[in-house]
Amino acid sequence: MTEDNGAPDGQPKGVMTRRVTVSALEECLYKPLQVLDHGFVRLIDYMGDDNAVVQAARVSYGSGTKQVREDRGLIRYLMRHRHTTPFEMCEIKFHIKLPIFVARQWVRHRTANINEYSARYSYLDKEFYIPQPQHLATQSSTNRQGRGSVLEGHEAARVLNLLQEDANRAHDHYVEMMNEDENGEVLRQDRHGLARELARMNLSLNFYTQWYWKVNLHNLMHFLALRADPHAQYEIRAYASVMLKILKDWVPHVYEAFIDYRVNAFELSQPALSVLRKLVGGKPIDQKGSGLSPREWRELMLALGLEKT
Numbered sequence: 001m002t003e004d005n006g007a008p009d010g011q012p013k014g015v016m017t018r019r020v021t022v023s024a025l026e027e028c029l030y031k032p033l034q035v036l037d038h039g040f041v042r043l044i045d046y047m048g049d050d051n052a053v054v055q056a057a058r059v060s061y062g063s064g065t066k067q068v069r070e071d072r073g074l075i076r077y078l079m080r081h082r083h084t085t086p087f088e089m090c091e092i093k094f095h096i097k098l099p100i101f102v103a104r105q106w107v108r109h110r111t112a113n114i115n116e117y118s119a120r121y122s123y124l125d126k127e128f129y130i131p132q133p134q135h136l137a138t139q140s141s142t143n144r145q146g147r148g149s150v151l152e153g154h155e156a157a158r159v160l161n162l163l164q165e166d167a168n169r170a171h172d173h174y175v176e177m178m179n180e181d182e183n184g185e186v187l188r189q190d191r192h193g194l195a196r197e198l199a200r201m202n203l204s205l206n207f208y209t210q211w212y213w214k215v216n217l218h219n220l221m222h223f224l225a226l227r228a229d230p231h232a233q234y235e236i237r238a239y240a241s242v243m244l245k246i247l248k249d250w251v252p253h254v255y256e257a258f259i260d261y262r263v264n265a266f267e268l269s270q271p272a273l274s275v276l277r278k279l280v281g282g283k284p285i286d287q288k289g290s291g292l293s294p295r296e297w298r299e300l301m302l303a304l305g306l307e308k309t
Contacts, residue, residue, distance in 0.1 A: 020049050024249035032097075033242050036235060038127045038208055039097045041242045048090030048217070050075065050253040056086040072253045079257035087218035090251065094213045094243070099129040101205035102235050109223050112215035119209075120197040123182045124174070128167040129206040130160065135234055146231070167204055174202050217254065220247065225262050266303040275300060 025046055032040035054071045057078055078086055098106070107114065133156050137147035151159060179193030180186055186193070193199075215223070224247065226232060228240035248255040268276065271291035278285045287297040301307035 020047075020052060022046070022049050022250055025246070028246070028249075032095075035097075035238050035242055036099070036129055038129065039099070039239070040095075041239060041246075042095040043092070043246060044095050044212065045093040046091065046250060050251045052089050053078070053086045053217070053251070053254060056089040057083070072256075075253045076257045076261070079254070079261045084218045087221070087254065088216045090217035091214060092217070092220060092246075092250065093215075095210065096213055096239065097208055097210045098239060099206050099235065100203075100209050102233075102239070103209050103211070104205070105233065105236055106213075106227075106239075109219070109226075111219040111222070112213055114211050114213055116211040117209050119200040119203075123178075123180075123184070123196070124171075124200065124203065124207060124209075125182065126168075126171045127208045128171070128204070129208065129235070130163055130167075131235075133160065136160070145233075147234075163206065167206060170202055170204050171207075174199050177202065217251065221254075221258050221262065224258075228263070266300075268300075269296070272296065272300050276304070279304075 025043060028043055030042060030044070032042045034040055050071065054074050057074060077083075103116070134150060136151045136156050136159055138149050138151065140146035140148040150156075175181065175187070177194040177199040178196060179188055179191050220243070224240050224244055227236050228244050229237070232240065247258070269292075275285055275290045275292065287294060290297055292300065298307065
């Protein structure tokens with residue numbers, strides 16, 4: 001897969017614009033930011049900024065732009081009370097290169113526009129994800145979706161060797177079945193090649209794919225709230241962490257409110273709120289009398305700093 005690292009062909013240089021621009025994003029446009037071993041996140045385009053959010057919120061009663069302090073307060077109010085529509089007025093588009101297994105997890109977020117590299121038409125390069133040793137771990141005994149203790153020594157070396165061998169073998173067989181190289185040149189004249197759309201099924205999920213991903217600000221924050229979370233799988237979290245930094249540069253007031261009211265906040269259910277009121281009032285209460293499940297109780301106690309992880 002070729003990587004387009006520059007601006008679109010034919011785009012005039014030094015052209016003035018009347019559209020909203022953010023200097024920090026202008027600096028990183030079209031520049032690939034490395035993720036994992038062969039992946040990247042590349043900003044392609046964006047629309048709007050913090051001011052676009054407050055303008056959208058105020059249009060209902062015809063009031064223009066206010067002081068920066070008031071804009072920040074309005075953004076925090078919108079975030080706090082989950083008034084999401086104004087955030088949908090901003091959009092951003094990324095070019096992302098990622099392992100296929102991460103892509104399959106990513107597309108569960110359906111509120112975005114995606115156009116993916118097609119292995120039906122094009123040749124897939126011999127690029128695949130091999131984890132760093134510190135990210136090789138056993139299955140968690142408490143979380144069916146998580147990892148446990150890190151593999152060490154010969155166990156880690158054996159896993160890395162298997163991953164490398166399997167991926168190399170899969171790609172070699174992929175090329176052999178197609179009977180053509182990356183330039184479309186026939187490798188053996190005495191053999192017919194298998195169609196690319198069939199040959200690709202032999203490749204493993206750690207091979208890299210690419211796509212363009214366009215999303216509005218509201219749905220981007222929903223993605224980041226889940227995928228930048230410490231409980232998310234490391235590989236997708238690595239991409240979310242890079243995008244979180246871009247969010248901060250793009251809309252700093254929105255980012256601040258997002259961190260305060262979504263990322264570092266804890267939502268209380270009615271039974272949890274009742275527990276909190278009793279604790280504040282000095283009334284004794286335990287998990288059995290709280291109406292909370294053991295897991296909910298532990299999560300609440302951790303959030304309140306009354307229990308250690």
